[in-house]
Amino acid sequence: MALEFAILGFLSREAMTGYDLKTRCFDDAAGHLWTADQAQIYRTLEKLSTRGLVRSRLVPQRGRPDRRLYSITERGRTALSAWLREPEPPSQVRDPFLLHLFLSPDLPDDEITSLLSGAREEYQRRLEHLRGPAREELDKWARQTGRIRDAELRRMTLSAGAAAARSAIDWVDDCIDRVRSGLPAPDPGGVSRVPTRG
């Protein structure tokens, strides 16, 4: 569902190939909020094409495979517009890291701490990427294309990611403190009869 409209959204600005969508759109512009597998992009383009929401023409090339250039149709614009007007409630949380932590009471304190520190590093990396390279690339794109309203909304999504990362870092720090200041002893009946590491 979402991928279809993401593709329609990108094509509403510019005709593109599957490859462009993958590299410029999903990897670069929107990578911080939605990733897409290459194979899935091509298959979705095909599906959109049979439904008449996009259309494609072959652009011959020498020395490399012909480009299949996709553009949005009027029906595609209508479908996109209708979808955009539907409210989109924040999606359910489904977080493998939190699940891992949730299931970890049988690990010793130091392993829980290292679990948390690892996450902290990742959140930190993410935050720096969003505030640095990602932000600069977006500003550059805005200058080049002049799409300042597009850019403003994109900036909002960057700041959402940054806010989430910042708050996650604070949360991790708080958790590490709580572990250091003494977690309750292991509950009975856990998984820990399995021999410990080493």
Add this chain to the structure above:
Amino acid sequence: MALEFAILGFLSREAMTGYDLKTRCFDDAAGHLWTADQAQIYRTLEKLSTRGLVRSRLVPQRGRPDRRLYSITERGRTALSAWLREPEPPSQVRDPFLLHLFLSPDLPDDEITSLLSGAREEYQRRLEHLRGPAREELDKWARQTGRIRDAELRRMTLSAGAAAARSAIDWVDDCIDRVRSGLPAPDPGGVSRVPTRG
């Protein structure tokens, strides 16, 4: 992957039926960080059973279907323990709401605002649930089971959700301000030639 270990984790505390896992574990205890479809739980239990990580026995009942009570095996405990020791980096973000916002520059300001307010309400609901009912249920569970270390880690995951929701609310408020204080005019070449609503 994750679901398998979530199930093993729950069964490491107590033998349960698929129904118990669905209602008590995934809906109630872990619903804020991982949901699971009923059909998927039963199928995963079957898979775990053929791999020898869980085992089941039928507990006959009168008047209602027999319960198939699953318990974790030693091999299951070993597998769980090994998985818990593997680091789990925070997962990639994939956020349909942010995608929607990202794709919305052709909507008029007031529709973007209502998009944001809708999200704010949902985050608010989530925050109140985590601080209120979810927290109370967890404390009750902790008192009843005496699993105070388990409970402490579970509390951490609740506070992660609460922190995320709080920061999302702040972010939304900031976005609404930015829209009110004047977003740049629509960029040319958008989707908006489609007749507006009404």
Add this chain to the structure above:
DNA sequence: AACGAGTATAGGACAAGTCCTATAAAAAAC
């Protein structure tokens, strides 16, 4: 000269997740 990276598309296999349906009886709600 060989090797990897970039440009470009596409199929196969599979895992994960969602939705719907069927069955069945007790208990609670209306």
Add this chain to the structure above:
DNA sequence: GTTTTTTATAGGACTTGTCCTATACTCGTT
């Protein structure tokens, strides 16, 4: 007194997403 909910399991169909492979030529690097 009828309807809905709760308890309990399980299959079918489907969508979404991931990973791997194949093809094919160019350009830059070692």
